[in-house]
Amino acid sequence: MSWTLTPDLIPNLARGAAVLGTGGGGDPYIGGLLAQQALATHGPVTVVSLAELPEDAVVLTVAMMGAPTVMVEKLPSLDEVIAPVQALGTYLGRPVTHVACAEVGGVNSTIPVAAAAALGLPLVDADGMGRAFPELQMVLPTLYGVTASPLAFADEKGNVGVLQTVDNTWTERIARVAAVEMGCSIMISGFAMSGGTAREALVPDSLSTCLRIGSGIEQARAEKSDAVVRTVELLGGREFFAGKVVDVERGTTSGFARGRARIENVSSTLTLSFQNEHLMAECDGDVLVTTPDLIIVLDHDSGEPITTEGLRYGQRVRVIAAPSDPRWHSADALAMVGPGYFGYDIPSHRFDGTLDSVAGETAAHETAAVLA
């Protein structure tokens, strides 16, 4: 069922996306402003479900690439947002019919809204991850053989490029160095998919899910009930730590915001390691949860999501874990986004405390089932 996205829905959409963004994706408020401005200027956007996509659709993802620490200070213009879509449409020689989110996460859930509004195209109620990840090849479509390239990129100065690479990791590598050189954030568009491929490879109903989470937080607050508990219920997750932020190390290196945050309470210390998104939560030296499951930091009282670049000394926060799309636990997926990829030599720790097998035997079995 299609529905209409109007400016009033943006704050909750962005709030929910910041929850699923597991710390990444940039400030939801700032991303929301851009989407609201685009909707006010160009009119509301029609959001269509994956089921409604025609087979011959040309679906492109649109995203901002770079360090969220920079993105929040260098929000793109609408011209910049649509530039890579237009460049890619010209390169493909076919009109683009639908815009989709590569990930859910602050800015990257609202930028596609702005692009869809400015281009007058429908937006797909889906995304490529069901969460946010730091590198562009880290989307489920990669596991289904969808190529990121041709991928177009654009900056605020008017520079545009199109890449045609041998695999999605090379798209990431070349686009990343270009992003760093172009000022640490660029707009990208790629992963051209037919309707059928999008149905198979994307995570369904992402924008609806974001809205439900965002509205849940708002309602809980209005009802004076616990917004964090409401979010945990909606995600099917669990709360595993509460405390005060006592230290944040953060650097913007190689085009990412990398760092570590320490959160303390009377008995324990939680350490969160992140690369744009939270990757690993350790409590007093024990690993509790890792990528690909979701690690989410919420304000202790309001339940508002806090992004990695928004973490500050003294914040009182609660930390929750939630399951990722089950396809992220296949062996191929874990090789791409599991702890090992980010340099942690440990198995993936699921949100519920169970482990994925290191060698991926169980996981390999799951891949076969999932991708069959």
Next chain:
Amino acid sequence: MSWTLTPDLIPNLARGAAVLGTGGGGDPYIGGLLAQQALATHGPVTVVSLAELPEDAVVLTVAMMGAPTVMVEKLPSLDEVIAPVQALGTYLGRPVTHVACAEVGGVNSTIPVAAAAALGLPLVDADGMGRAFPELQMVLPTLYGVTASPLAFADEKGNVGVLQTVDNTWTERIARVAAVEMGCSIMISGFAMSGGTAREALVPDSLSTCLRIGSGIEQARAEKSDAVVRTVELLGGREFFAGKVVDVERGTTSGFARGRARIENVSSTLTLSFQNEHLMAECDGDVLVTTPDLIIVLDHDSGEPITTEGLRYGQRVRVIAAPSDPRWHSADALAMVGPGYFGYDIPSHRFDGTLDSVAGETAAHETAAVLA
């Protein structure tokens, strides 16, 4: 007058190009092998003068971009050489009619020969610099408003990209970081020009000049006369130092081979500073010659050119200076390739010991005359 480039001419072409390359452009022998192989496989190449270019020609430059220290160990295949030309032709939507050299300098004078042979296209007897410079915007066409982009690039793995940038410096910046990421050398093609523009903006008869210099060295040796003296005569330059290489510092950083060489004789020490190409020659602390004029290191006895990455302790060499194309001494040109651009706060020292005015007043006057 058009002429035919056959494999037997390549050694002298490459030798002469290495002389004009002022230390840059990579090993002429290695570049020559690729051209000879292409000519043997695809047949000889027709070389046409600028005067013969039809007005509606589509002339593209073809070059290798990166650090010569890497280029010599990672010579491209013919597929890689033609990949950016093909990508650019597709992007432009017009058939490419002619290939030209962006610079003269070892590899970058012979790679376009290989491209022309493999593509079955004529090669223009001209180049964009009349020497070699380290960055891609440093060509006379930039001074005539020719845009480097659309610029296509390709690596040996099969990755291809097309850039459309706001100016030629941005083409350099983005292509350079891509080159570094892609293994420190890539093939590029760009600077699309009509016949009329090429006639105006390129340095005429470059390949003929290279051949004349290369043959001059060969003949002088056969006649047991002095090959260095012969080269100085052909270039209208002067020999200003002879000695032994006693120290070479060299690093491959940011996609360039940067460094310094010291050459001593009984009375003095000459220091050459280079970034791919020689930029400045100082003798006992006094600057003698700088970019844009040519600083060329030749083997003491054989007169063979020695590239910056070929400099070794103990070599006995002679160092000569020669005038660049006069357009390089205009104010705009000096801002782009003069000593100041490379971080040396001194006026351009011409090959004959005279100075360009620092502020470029004289030079500005010359620009008006040259570009009128």
